[in-house]
Amino acid sequence: MWAFLDGEFVEEKDRHIKLENRGLTFADGLFEVIRTIESKILFFEDHFSRMQKSAIHFDIDLPYCSEYIKNAAHELIKKNGIEDGELYLELTRGTDLHRDHRYPPKRTPSTFFMLALPLRHIDRENWKKGVKLLTYPDLRHKLCEHKTINLLPNVLAKNYAYSNGGYEALMYREERNYRYVTEGGSSNYFMVKDGVLHTPEIDNILPGITREKVTKIIHGLGYELHERRVGLEEFLTADEVFLVSTVSRVMPVHSIDDVHFDAPGTITLKVQEAYEKIFFSFL
Template sequence: MWAFLDGDFVQEKSRVIQLENRGLTFADGLFEVIRTIEGRILFFEEHFSRMKKSAEFFNIEMRFTPEEVKKSALELIGRNSIEDGELYLELTRGTDPHREHRYPPKDTSSTFFMLALPLRRIDADNWKNGVKLFAYPDLRHKLCEHKTINLLPNVLAKNFAYANGGYEALMYREEDGMKFVTEGGSSNYFLVDNGIFLTPNVDNILPGITRGKVIEIIKKLGHRIIEKRVTVQEFLSAEEVFLVSTVSRVMPVKGIDEVTFKVRGRYTEEVMSAYEELFFSAR
């Protein structure tokens, strides 16, 4: 498999990133996962813009323009003969041979690489019959609006769900005895109650690209959507629940812990259909 590293195409197995890279030693970096299909990269501009804004926030140099990255990404997809896949982008602060907590000298070059991978396998039954969620405390830092590579809490949450036979974790933060839903290990959540859609507002959670597209769809369909702090109890009491992400797209939820929901309810079905139309026509 080919990879793209700092302006060159390299063989992924050549292991050309130095061990002292700050992405490895400090998780000092950012990433994006972008869906690709039939040689197209979906919503590339939105993903790249989010990474660039976060890079500016953390003062990490992005040495390539969006045009250069997209051109190289398309070549990478072609080199790896990816028909239906995922494009992974990672940007780190670069290599620091001394492993110093202090930022490296200003002339230190950042590291940027891309992988073009086949789409991970997801059971098609998940979209038909829904998936199970398990509530899990959100153990992350206070920089969740940025897609950093500090993903250990997400890994713990998702593997808790996997160990219990679930698909994803419904992460929450507790405040004054109330449990407020944030997001999943790699998903955003929506619920429907009395025809009104609710989704957790962007308060130390990632503003997901798919989340944004789905909010636009809900509005275009003429439904009311409220972004606010949403409790776990509100989710448990909902009529319909669904999750969204780059890879999962729009996926119905059939249960949270011991509570079950109507699957492929009217509103979820409507949003799924509209997103699929957008998905297969996007460039």
């Protein structure tokens, strides 16, 4: 398998990243996951723009422009023969031989690499029948609006869900005995109550690309949508719940812990159908 590393295409045997790279020693970096379908790259500009904004925020040099990386991505997909899959982009602050917590000198080059990976398997029935969520406390830092590679809390949440028969974790924070939903290990959430949709506001959660697209779809369909702090109890008493992500697209939810829903609900199905039209329009 080929990879794109610091401006060059390299085969697996030639991939060399120093063990002192700050991505390994400090999780000091950013990443993006982008869906590909029949060699088409979905929403590339949205994903790359998010990485650029976070790179500026954290003062990490991103030495390539969008067009250059998009062209490299197409070439990488062709080299690996993966038409339906995922692009993984990672940017780190580079190699620091002294492993100093402070930023290395400005002249230190950053590290950028890109992988073209096979698509993770999802049972097709999940989109028809829905999936199970398990609640899990949100243990993360205060920088969740950026897609950093510091993902241990997300890994713990997702693994807890998988290990207990769930598809994804429904993470929540607690403040003055009030528990409110944030997001999933790699998903954003929407709920429906009395024909009105609600989704957690962007308050230390990731502004998901799919979330943004779905928000526009909901408005386009003429539904009322509130972006606000949504209580966990509200999700547990909702009429419909669905999750969205790059890989899961629009996924109905049939249960949260021991609470069950009819899935897919009427509104969920309409949003799902509208998103699928956009998704397959790339073909």
